[in-house]
Amino acid sequence: MARGSWTRDAEALFTASRRGVITVAHLESLGVPPATSYRRCLPGGPWQRLLPGVVLLRTGEPTRRQLIEGALLHCDGQAVVTGVEACRRQGLNRAARPDEPVHVLLPLHLKVSSTGYVLVERTKRMPAPVRSDDLLLAPPARAVLDECRRLRERPPIRALLAEVVQQLGVDPAELVAELGAGSKRGTALPRSVLREIADGARSAAEAEAMAVWRRTGLPEPVWNLELRDGRGRYIATPDAWFDEVALAWEIDSYEFHFGQPGYAATLARNNRYSAAGVAVVQTVPSRLRSEPHSVASDLVSAYRAAAARPRPPVVLLGRHDRAPASRAARQIRPSAMS
Incomplete structure (x- = not known):
């Protein structure tokens, strides 16, 4: 695109973006000076700044997908989406909270940091990603445990793990194996809840x-x-x-x-x-x-x-047949409820 012609062809800018999200560097390669990009993101301008060096080519509330695209551009396209967002995009029926960050995984050697709504976790154990709707996602077991390690209370961990087992069909044994393979930081509560699930509970x-x-x-x-x-x-x-x-x-x-x-x-x-x-x-x-x-x-x-x-x-079914219990065998053990 010739320098200055972008002003006459806004559609070409949008086509070059990812659902309306684009970096200032990419805009510069299309003939938009960085100063112009930042000026158009000022209050009253036609664009908005999502993250440092990342622009949305319209005003108004960004969609969840646009926020994800911004997070991936912030990470130079080398990130894998994890956490509850990755689970949701693989079938988990759970709405996003307004303040929910976009949690991404990056290889340990990359020096990109968390900023704004983006939670960057650098790891030496990058998962083999699942591709869905042109996004790279952590597999459900890894994604849900990345989320659970950040939680500090049992009920939300219990609910989230139960939902993933029920709705996504994740085997509790797979969750246990994933938990054992990763970082031990923040795993005490998830381990305890997984023991409950392994004992037979299939819902929170x-x-x-x-x-x-x-x-x-x-x-x-x-x-x-x-x-x-x-x-x-x-x-x-x-x-x-x-x-x-x-x-x-x-x-x-x-x-x-x-x-x-x-x-x-x-x-x-x-x-x-x-x-x-x-x-x-x-x-x-x-x-x-x-x-x-x-x-x-x-x-x-x-x-x-x-x-x-x-x-x-x-x-x-699944239990050996038993003779009917005698009246004595049916007596309730002494307890505080007596």
Whole structure:
């Protein structure tokens, strides 16, 4: 483009950009003097500055994709997007926070620093990237753990890891292996949460339910195994199951169970429980956090009621068949709930 002709061909500038995002150096190669680029980014001008040396060729709020393009240009195109952004672009159903940084990985020898909304992490262990929509992304296991290492509280780590296991199909064993291969900094909480997931919890609410169960003094339930009736017909896969008394505990989270069309499926599940004579306790996740003592009391009461009636002929797949427990075997261990 001849010097000065850019003023007559704004479309050519946009074509040379990445969704409207371009470096000042690239603009200079197209005939736009750096002083002109910066002047056009001043208040009232037609462009805006995203990052040092990176310009958006319009005003208004940048899109998330434009912010990512700016971050990649800041890193000279050598970065891989990681963190929750990389997970989201591989199928995680989670909206971006307004203040969420764009987290990128760079080879250790490059001297690019974090700035503005860009979080630059230099690493000697660059992942083999996944390409999606012309972006290079860290694989889900690496991306989610890069995010979790920065978090300082258990609930958001628990929720994020559970979502990645559920929505992206990441094997917990893969997460454990990835955690062991990387930096040990910031891994204590993710390791603890992964142990919960490995024990059978497949949602953040189920992991919290385990903590509530420990308050009750009840026998340990099994988690997420398939239940069938005496004729071999499928009933459900309860979140927690107390086999001796045929009591199911379902953590009916809107986020994990009641999304459309999940509500109708939940009603159908409850009808199957009723037809099979199975007692069921339903708990919403907010009560696990706000009223753990009350939830534990409800669970103990339901267990006692279930133990007082004949056990229905239902079978849990993956467990050896057992003879019906005697009344003595069904007694609740002494606990603070008595």
